[in-house]
Amino acid sequence: MTSGLHHVTLITRKVQQNVDFYAGFLGLRLVKRTAGFEDSAQLHLFYGDRLGSPGSLVSFLVWEDGAPGRVGEGQAGEIAFAIRPEAIGQWLTRALRYHVQVTGPAQEFGEPVLRLKDPDGVIVKLVGTASLSATAPFVAPDLTAEDAIQRLRAATIFTETPDETSGFISRHLGFSEAGREGAVRRLVSEAGDAIDVRDAAGFWKAAPGTGTVDHIAVRAASRDAVLALKDRLQAEKAGPTPAHDRRYFFSLYVREPGRTLLEVATDEPGFTLDESEEELGRTLFLPGKSEAERQDAAVVLPQFGLPGEEREVARDLPFIHRVNRPEAPDGRTLFLLHGSAANELSLLPLGRRVAPHALLVALRGRSLEEGVPRFYRRLTPFTFDQADIRGESEAFAAFIEGAIAAYEIDPDRAAFVGYSNGANLIAATLFLHPGLIRRAALLRSMNPLDTTPTADLKGTEVLLIEGQSDPYRKYSPELEKDLRAAQATVSKVTLKAGHLLTATDPPTIATWLDGLDPAD
Incomplete structure (x- = not known):
């Protein structure tokens, strides 16, 4: 019946x-x-x-x-x-x-x-x-x-x-x-x-x-x-x-x-x-015809453990975030910060393509404009709320310290990958909290600070990835100059791209990271 x-x-x-x-x-x-x-x-x-x-x-x-x-x-x-x-x-x-x-x-x-x-x-x-x-x-x-x-x-x-x-x-x-x-x-x-x-x-x-x-x-x-x-x-x-x-x-x-x-x-x-x-x-069970498509689908889904199995419990930290652990971890960690109007899921596929065996920690921006998350408020497309940047950078620094302790992260093997708005918050944090971030890949970025503080970034590795036709590209040389003046080691790559990410971004980041850890 x-x-x-x-x-x-x-x-x-x-x-x-x-x-x-x-x-x-x-x-x-x-x-x-x-x-x-x-x-x-x-x-x-x-x-x-x-x-x-x-x-x-x-x-x-x-x-x-x-x-x-x-x-x-x-x-x-x-x-x-x-x-x-x-x-x-x-x-x-x-x-x-x-x-x-x-x-x-x-x-x-x-x-x-x-x-x-x-x-x-x-x-x-x-x-x-x-x-x-x-x-x-x-x-x-x-x-x-x-x-x-x-x-x-x-x-x-x-x-x-x-x-x-x-x-x-x-x-x-x-x-x-x-x-x-x-x-x-x-x-x-x-x-x-x-x-x-x-x-x-x-x-x-x-x-x-x-x-x-x-x-x-x-x-x-x-x-x-x-x-x-x-x-x-x-x-x-x-x-x-x-x-x-x-x-x-x-x-x-x-x-x-x-x-x-x-x-x-x-x-x-x-x-x-x-x-x-x-x-x-x-x-x-995942959609997608290719293994790459299925991997992209899998990495954005939250992980869990059944009763008696190991599980990942998200800690109460200043930013909503998603943690994705690989099946065979290699000790690396990628912190991922999305661009405007995206969320913590947006860069997870990129992160997994960059580092198949890394722990991924993806954040959601806390500043809302028109109902969508950003990492700080904009005044115009090219000018930003300076007080909000400094406040969110302070919260981001607290998040980093809390995540390192909570998820047992090796700070020497952690890299920070940001796109657009997220990349700019990482850039600001480099100057406002020097020494906290030791490796950063900044995609389509600029320095969002009106006044750049004096900072010692000796030993900090930074990758700048520009888009050749990106309207924000004209602001990139100033960021590069400020980073070099602070004694950061800067690598710069210009891709045949606009502001949007392309399929060439992940391998570019992966090649840079592999150069920093040649034994991995």
Whole structure:
């Protein structure tokens, strides 16, 4: 019987905390890790039972260090997992042991319910029920089969139009009303799981972001059934109904009258399409036809460790940043500073091409202009806020010192690679904090300081990479002169390029670095 919930997809801000909660505390199995279906720079994780069965699945789009959303009307807001009724006490004890706050048990629709919050603040309920059959519960090492999560129990929609929302789900998705409690009506599938529709009239509107539910997916018998539903929805003028082949299932999306996003997805071909049952969730699947394209995709995705595995915990430092550790480190570190209107992911592919075995530490600028990050404020394209530069340089210096201690970085083998706005902050820091940065590759850079302080840069190696047709190139000679006057060792390369980076930048930096460490 094909009926009921397929999966629920949410958005998380911190992948390691998410894995620790869902795979560690809840004991679910990570059954698939892949780049996002819509955005290859976005990690997408699926947790579920031992087989990754539809009806057991919860998935997360990872917006690492992304902006929080707001739970509200027009969105799903709670998820519930089924456990055996006699396991309620064990889960209370487990929550205490894992330092997870829990309330309950309280009765909801005649079932005992524990209420928790995941690290992003999403309400997660554990419901004691014997009314659902489980396909293949996953038994984590510190759980018993009797205590393990069985499958999804329900998901809750907040809507200001509960009649229309309930009617739409009943007409098209195979659920029927089975009861009401207060402002909530329960719609149950033939499989026994549920969508709870809460009357949220007067509640604030939802806003997308981390800590929210992106969509609820329900099951369809086949691709033909999905396409037939698409025809019915179009005849009803239900709004856009895009259909997609998601590799592991075929699906369409639609918004119910209260604006919550719903997906209708097939069971087949399933997650064993490209991994055996034993290997589920171990391989990261990436887009791209070439190995270089896949490497570029992999390096921008946040790294994590499953329970019992080594993990990288980002430290609380003055700048939001991403750390990427190579499989076979060689002791080098690259600090990466992006250009205007980019972010900490922008230079990671370049960094990995420059130094395949280096630790990468990529920063996000803190000065926002028109909603996009920079490392300091501009007054015009060629003049800059001097107080902001000095303040951000001070924070950058504190970041460097903190990162060296936190990530066990050898400062003698650390190089700083910056592009445009990021390169200029590195240049300013060279003069304002001499000796802190010993190797710097500055791409399409200029000296942003109106007054350059006297500094001793003896022993500092600097690579300047200009673009032949870069409009900023006319400012580069002054930076070169100031660096040489401070006794830095300066190498300069002019590429057939403008201000934008090209494929020749990474090998140019790599050749320079290899010359500094000829034995590597």
